[in-house]
Amino acid sequence: MWTTLHDQLHQTLRQRKLLPENQSILIALSGGQDSLCLTKLLLDLQLKWGWYLAVAHCDHQWRSDSEANANYVGKLATNWQLPFYLEVADRVYKSEAEARKWRYQTLSKIALESNYKYIVTGHTASDRAETLLYNLIRGSGTDGLQALTWQRPLTDNSSLLLVRPLLEITRSQTSNFCQQQNIRIWEDSTNQDLHYARNRIRLELFPVLRQLNPQAEMSLAQTAEILSAEVEYFEQETEKLLKKATKIDTNNLNISQLESQPIKYIINRLVLREVPLPLQRRVIRRILQEILPIHPNFSHIEKLRNLINAPNRSQTDPFPGGAIAKVKHPWILLV
Numbered sequence: 001m002w003t004t005l006h007d008q009l010h011q012t013l014r015q016r017k018l019l020p021e022n023q024s025i026l027i028a029l030s031g032g033q034d035s036l037c038l039t040k041l042l043l044d045l046q047l048k049w050g051w052y053l054a055v056a057h058c059d060h061q062w063r064s065d066s067e068a069n070a071n072y073v074g075k076l077a078t079n080w081q082l083p084f085y086l087e088v089a090d091r092v093y094k095s096e097a098e099a100r101k102w103r104y105q106t107l108s109k110i111a112l113e114s115n116y117k118y119i120v121t122g123h124t125a126s127d128r129a130e131t132l133l134y135n136l137i138r139g140s141g142t143d144g145l146q147a148l149t150w151q152r153p154l155t156d157n158s159s160l161l162l163v164r165p166l167l168e169i170t171r172s173q174t175s176n177f178c179q180q181q182n183i184r185i186w187e188d189s190t191n192q193d194l195h196y197a198r199n200r201i202r203l204e205l206f207p208v209l210r211q212l213n214p215q216a217e218m219s220l221a222q223t224a225e226i227l228s229a230e231v232e233y234f235e236q237e238t239e240k241l242l243k244k245a246t247k248i249d250t251n252n253l254n255i256s257q258l259e260s261q262p263i264k265y266i267i268n269r270l271v272l273r274e275v276p277l278p279l280q281r282r283v284i285r286r287i288l289q290e291i292l293p294i295h296p297n298f299s300h301i302e303k304l305r306n307l308i309n310a311p312n313r314s315q316t317d318p319f320p321g322g323a324i325a326k327v328k329h330p331w332i333l334l335v
Contacts, residue, residue, distance in 0.1 A: 002044070005177050009041050009165060010048070016150060018163050019118055022050040026085075026116040028107055029055040031073045031186030034122030037174035038166055040181055042120070043080055054083035056110050058103045061089050062190060069186050085110045096196065104162070108154050116160075123148055123164040126171035129220035130201050139298070142234075146227035167225075170217055238282040245271040245283055264291055264323060265334035269308045280305055291334055293321040307332050 013019055027042060029035045039055060046053055057073040059066050070086055077084035087106045093099040107119050128148045135144035150167060154160045166174070178185055194200050209216035245268050265287055272280050284304050288296035303316050304325050315326040326333045 001181065003177065003180060005037075005169065005173060006041060006044055008169065010045055012165060012168060013045075013049070018151060018165055019049065019051065019120070022052075023118055024052045024114075024116045025054070025118045025120055026107065026111045026114075027053060027055045027082075028103075028119060028121045029057055029073050029077070030122075030188070031057070031069050031076075032122070032188055032191075033174045033178050033185045034124050034127075034166065034171065036076075036122075036183050036185060037169075037177045038120065038122040039076075039080070039082075040177075040183060042165075043082070054085065054114070054116065056085040056087070056107055058106050059086065059088040060099050060103070061092055062099075063188070065189075069188075072184075072186050085114075096198075104154065108160060111160055112155075118161050118163050119154065120163045120165060122166055122174070124166045124169050124171050124174060125221035126202075126217045128167055128224045129217040130198055130206075132220050132224045133201050133205065134198055142227050142231055146224050146231050148224065149228050167221065234278065234282060237279060238286060241271070241275060241279055242283050242286055244268075246287075261335040263333050263335055267332040267334075268330055269327070269332050270330045272308050280308065287334070288319070291321070291323050292319055304332070 019025060025042070027035070027039050029039055042051070042053060045051075055073070055077045057070050059070045063069070070088075074084050074086060087110070089099075089102060093102060110116070111119050131147050132145050135147060138144070148164060148167065150165075151161050151163045154162050175185075190196070191199060192203070194203065206216065213219060246266065248266050248268075267287065272283065275283075281301050284301050285296055288300055288304065292300065300319060303319070307314060307316065307325055307327050310327055312327055312329045316324055318324055323334050326335065
């Protein structure tokens, strides 16, 4: 049965050029409503686009019914005449982050070995809204708030892309679609576990937000979309500025006169003085990501940024790992 959701996805794929015609696509299928909705939609659109589709299921062994869940997904794949790949975790991962890392590594391995160019997941506008709130509560910058983009490379050479085609579709829409299509959803009991922060956002926070705005999920997802475009622009400008601020003519610069210790980085602070604050912070964060043994936080970035206009011979206290920043005008030296 053709629905408005079929039309919506078809138009999204055409406008955003997410999944080109005649490509091999691996669908991550958990058995939940979102991935089931995605799989059925792509299957129904397959003739129009000429795709070669397959499904993969990753069993984390978190639940007592995980094997039955995997068997159900395998049966669906057979009924839909789709190649099926199953991977079972060799240990029980303790956190969502560890499990997600294993899942993407596993999906990438299957795709590369079997020559799939795209991996698609059933992330929805609701997931995007939850991610924005989750990262906002943790104190993330705009990069974290725009997380869950339409696509991103999964390998260094970008030969394998992760694609999320349902980011304009809410979880309630995927649920209604599965009911209309008479597709049985495999309920994941861990989705009700309030031990997980994302579940608390979904089950406790969103009902309150919907009282203020019935379209809260979509509004937040659209905010993430706006931020995504802005982050992409800022990253392009940051790359240009980073090259300009760290371009040093070593033929005309005697390093030993600047500092007796080994220098990890030299920054031209005159260049950074001429740009807006957001770009200063982005360039400094990129530099600190190369220097520090941990991900730089706001205080690390501000500590180095304050040297842009500090008096000559100013210096910071040590960063994690022991690096110190010093001003030897017009340079900031990281030693």
